[in-house]
Amino acid sequence: MSRRFVIEAVMVAIYGELLVPSAPVEYIVPYTTVMELYEFQKSPEPLMNDPLDDSHVKRKIGELIAYLEEPLNRKKLERALSVPWSKSPAILFGDHVSWTVVNAVDNEQYGELLDPIETEIVLAAQRENAPILTDQLELIRRILEAEAPVQIYDIGDFEFAMEDNIFFNQN
Known part of the structure; x- marks a missing residue:
């Protein structure tokens, strides 16, 4: 059984180790964060403080976008938008990683x-009974303040x- 996390698409580009986990993992990715990849790729604003790291991450974002635009993957994404x-x-991203893109609505x-x-x-x-995985400490603080369950x-x-032994109900 794979572990499940809700995550922003860009986190996978920034943190390459998320694509080589020690066990099977499913990332639940809101579609709006997939669309953000295009904005991040074209933005003149750096994502990372170090120019070399920024260049590397933007290259990885490009690779991620290209992978998601492959015909089979694009078709899967389009099915979520209905x-x-x-x-x-x-x-699928290799043997241990899968993405499920959700057409989330605010x-x-x-x-x-x-x-x-x-x-x-x-x-x-x-909705998915899955924990959030993020690097944004400010987001973590705001989620705690909102008392989101x-x-x-x-x-x-x-x-x-x-x-972690605290597992949510796996659907």
């Missing part, structure tokens, strides 16, 4: 505490999260 909260069939449940994409991440985690892991604790 109805709010529908999910794509699994998009319902403004958390008001100004969370932006629309953050709200979609939280709502996806609630979700579990959150910092990406730095990824290996611990993979081994």
Whole structure:
């Protein structure tokens, strides 16, 4: 049985180790974060402080976009867009990693505490009974302030999260 996490698409480009986990993992990715990849790729604003790291991450974003645009993967993504909260069939990244893209919809449940994409991440985690995996400490703080009923892991604790005995109901 694979471990499941809700995550933003860009995190996989930034943290390559997420594609080589120690055990099977399914990433549940809100579609709006997939669309953000195009914005990040074209943006003159750096994603990383170090220019070499920034160049590397933007190259990885390009590779991720190219992979998602392959005909079979594109078809899977398009299937998720037909109805709010529908999910794509699994998009495979090697033997141990799969993505399920969800057509998440912001319902403004958390008001100004969370932006629309953050709200979609939280709502996806609630609907899928899966913890959130992020590197954004400020987001973690705001989710805690909003008292959202979700579990959150910092990406730095990824290996611990993979081994954690607190498992949600697996659908």
